[in-house]
Amino acid sequence: SCVHPDRPEPLDLHLGMFLPTLLNQATPEQMERFFTPAWNLRIIGTYAQTEMGHGTHLRGLETTATFDPSTQEFVLHSPTISSIKWWPGGLGKTSNHAIVLAQLHTQGRCHGLHAFIVPIRDMDTHVPLPGVVVGDIGPKFGFSEVDNGFLKLEHVRIPLDNMLMKFAKVEPDGTYVKPPSAKLTYGMVFIRSMIVGQSALALAKSCTIAIRYSAVRHQSELRPGEPEPQILNYQTQQHKLFPVLAAAYAFTFVGQYMKDTYRRISGDIHAGDYSQLPELHALSAGLKAFTTWAANAAIEVCRMSCGGHGYSRSSALPDIYVEFTPTCTYEGENTVMMLQTASRYLVKSYRQASVGQRLQGSVSYLSEAAAQRLRPRPVSGGAAPLSTQDLLSLVHLYQRRAASLVELAAKSIQQELQRGRSQEEAWNHSSIDLVRASDAHCHFVVVKLFVDKLEQVDDAAVKAVLSTLALLYALKGLADNSGDFLQAGLLTVPQATRVSARIKELLEELRPDAVALVDAFDLNDRKLNSVLGRYDGNVYEHLYEWARQSPLNATEVHESFHKYLKPLRSRL
Numbered sequence: 001s002c003v004h005p006d007r008p009e010p011l012d013l014h015l016g017m018f019l020p021t022l023l024n025q026a027t028p029e030q031m032e033r034f035f036t037p038a039w040n041l042r043i044i045g046t047y048a049q050t051e052m053g054h055g056t057h058l059r060g061l062e063t064t065a066t067f068d069p070s071t072q073e074f075v076l077h078s079p080t081i082s083s084i085k086w087w088p089g090g091l092g093k094t095s096n097h098a099i100v101l102a103q104l105h106t107q108g109r110c111h112g113l114h115a116f117i118v119p120i121r122d123m124d125t126h127v128p129l130p131g132v133v134v135g136d137i138g139p140k141f142g143f144s145e146v147d148n149g150f151l152k153l154e155h156v157r158i159p160l161d162n163m164l165m166k167f168a169k170v171e172p173d174g175t176y177v178k179p180p181s182a183k184l185t186y187g188m189v190f191i192r193s194m195i196v197g198q199s200a201l202a203l204a205k206s207c208t209i210a211i212r213y214s215a216v217r218h219q220s221e222l223r224p225g226e227p228e229p230q231i232l233n234y235q236t237q238q239h240k241l242f243p244v245l246a247a248a249y250a251f252t253f254v255g256q257y258m259k260d261t262y263r264r265i266s267g268d269i270h271a272g273d274y275s276q277l278p279e280l281h282a283l284s285a286g287l288k289a290f291t292t293w294a295a296n297a298a299i300e301v302c303r304m305s306c307g308g309h310g311y312s313r314s315s316a317l318p319d320i321y322v323e324f325t326p327t328c329t330y331e332g333e334n335t336v337m338m339l340q341t342a343s344r345y346l347v348k349s350y351r352q353a354s355v356g357q358r359l360q361g362s363v364s365y366l367s368e369a370a371a372q373r374l375r376p377r378p379v380s381g382g383a384a385p386l387s388t389q390d391l392l393s394l395v396h397l398y399q400r401r402a403a404s405l406v407e408l409a410a411k412s413i414q415q416e417l418q419r420g421r422s423q424e425e426a427w428n429h430s431s432i433d434l435v436r437a438s439d440a441h442c443h444f445v446v447v448k449l450f451v452d453k454l455e456q457v458d459d460a461a462v463k464a465v466l467s468t469l470a471l472l473y474a475l476k477g478l479a480d481n482s483g484d485f486l487q488a489g490l491l492t493v494p495q496a497t498r499v500s501a502r503i504k505e506l507l508e509e510l511r512p513d514a515v516a517l518v519d520a521f522d523l524n525d526r527k528l529n530s531v532l533g534r535y536d537g538n539v540y541e542h543l544y545e546w547a548r549q550s551p552l553n554a555t556e557v558h559e560s561f562h563k564y565l566k567p568l569r570s571r572l
């Protein structure tokens, strides 16, 4: 981050995936042989999993690693055009090694995807090694600082000891030794967990820029004859930006929780206790999808709330968007991640709770819901009284919405099966419900963690303003998803009307603290890199200076006049 902090860089994959994968999957001997030189940037690596034909469907990846006992080597090969590794960051021109995910073949059998360390360029000349065809995949939507590359392997031989063997092993005679759990070779949970914090940072940066700018930008008339007001005084501007501010705080707390949970459970896994891996996978997959989708949309809200200057690169908002938006795709495409959380965790937990199993962790509420279903329903059947002030009751409302949508998805699968569909078809024809259930589950987790965090705040004034933000986050989510709550019988139309009114009150309450709340993120001007979001609010002078520095202004008459306009004029 020598130039712009937080900008994507060719070494991101080396730091964010190559090193962590070694840490998680290398033997002590391999750590010695690879981690030390990689830490010193002698080895520069990437994580080459995705192929031209497959990114999501890991079992469909085609690259092969065939063990040759006669030479004690693996032969790495790209058998088809669609098997060419495609997208890995830093692969095109930067890396001299790659962790290649390939289908392991030994003694005539395929044992699925495993990780292999493959040297791809000469350590001194950086020339591609024999059998290695490597390059950049070409211009992209953004990420221009990163050489996302392609890698075609033509019967490339690597030593037996280049297969990451902390969990699975191949013996010198070619015998395959299974890992303690097949799930250990998936990886990716680390970065998915980190991305939740990246969502919070992207939101914090975007709403800092937009709210500071909205405090210095004056426009139009609120009262005839009076000076033009700050645009932050318009209710619509507050309605756009303050929920983003609330989400930035919410996701900051969730990001901290995700990091702590990753650290705790990966520690258990290193100690041989794999019991919490399903919760970690489901939580990291779901929260990665939930927070990146929300942040992706919110960055655009912030950009558009700054009017024309928001569209200028001087605002930094276009760059924040372009750099953030691929988080919805990489490290697990969001829809697929939501389906993982639903199908591999929520529905499974729902079925366990339905037969009386006591659930732990983030799905424990499903046991409560199952018990509730066994109790006689209240005669009124109507929605419980709604407090637009009591955070704990709102957490409970989100919990019940999540339980309701998990049950709806599980019942949809059951109904499809009863219609005679196969298991696979039944699940596919319920996948919209499954995604909704995951979304609701993650939303409940975020609201609950936000409210739990308040219990740790001692300062009364800080606790009060954070409580207001938490209320706004919960009520805005309720308003935006009122259909779910109405459909589940958790909300009535009069209550929905009260929610909208309460949101307006909260916007007004937050207005005096809005700038202080973004200042509290403590994002300095260098990190924000935004003329609109400057701490000193001196926007116009610096906007003019920024434009004057534009390369196009290096000369008063641009060469295009002489090269194109003048000749064109003479021909007319």
Ligand SMILES: CCCCC/C=C\C/C=C\C/C=C\C/C=C\C/C=C\CCCCC(=O)SCCNC(=O)CCNC(=O)[C@H](O)C(C)(C)COP(=O)(O)OP(=O)(O)OC[C@H]1O[C@@H](n2cnc3c(N)ncnc32)[C@H](O)[C@@H]1OP(=O)(O)O
Residues within 6 Å of the ligand: 012, 013, 015, 016, 017, 019, 020, 023, 047, 049, 050, 055, 056, 057, 058, 059, 089, 183, 184, 186, 187, 188, 189, 191, 194, 277, 278, 281, 329, 330, 331, 332, 333, 336, 340, 344
């Ligand atoms: C050491 C020092 C480090 C210093 C640096 C520290 C920090 C980093 C800081 C700075 C670095 C800078 C930035 C950060 C770095 C990088 C970010 C920048 C760029 C982005 C890079 C992007 C990289 C990529 O995109 S990598 C490729 C990502 N691809 C995917 O995610 C593929 C998605 N698909 C899948 O995961 C799978 O196909 C699937 C959808 C899960 C389906 O798999 P399948 O085999 O079909 O499995 P099935 O659904 O049947 O489930 C079987 C079983 O397994 C369980 N399961 C599945 N996945 C996992 C998992 N990941 N973990 C655990 N368990 C898993 C699943 O629940 C099932 O269990 P069960 O049978 O039901 O019990």
Ligand SMILES: Cc1cc2nc3c(=O)[nH]c(=O)nc-3n(C[C@H](O)[C@H](O)[C@H](O)COP(=O)(O)OP(=O)(O)OC[C@H]3O[C@@H](n4cnc5c(N)ncnc54)[C@H](O)[C@@H]3O)c2cc1C
Residues within 6 Å of the ligand: 013, 047, 048, 049, 050, 053, 054, 055, 056, 057, 086, 087, 088, 089, 143, 148, 326, 329, 330, 331, 332, 333, 335, 336, 339
């Ligand atoms: C900027 C960037 C950096 C990247 N860096 C790396 C890297 O360093 N290393 C690496 O290995 N990869 C990298 N990738 C690749 C990335 O991991 C994949 O693009 C991602 O996993 C999605 O896979 P895909 O592209 O095959 O999309 P697909 O899976 O083809 O998705 C296309 C559509 O199909 C849908 N779909 C797919 N499967 C299902 C399903 N089972 N059910 C329902 N819908 C489904 C998806 O929801 C999506 O709408 C990077 C990608 C980008 C954009």
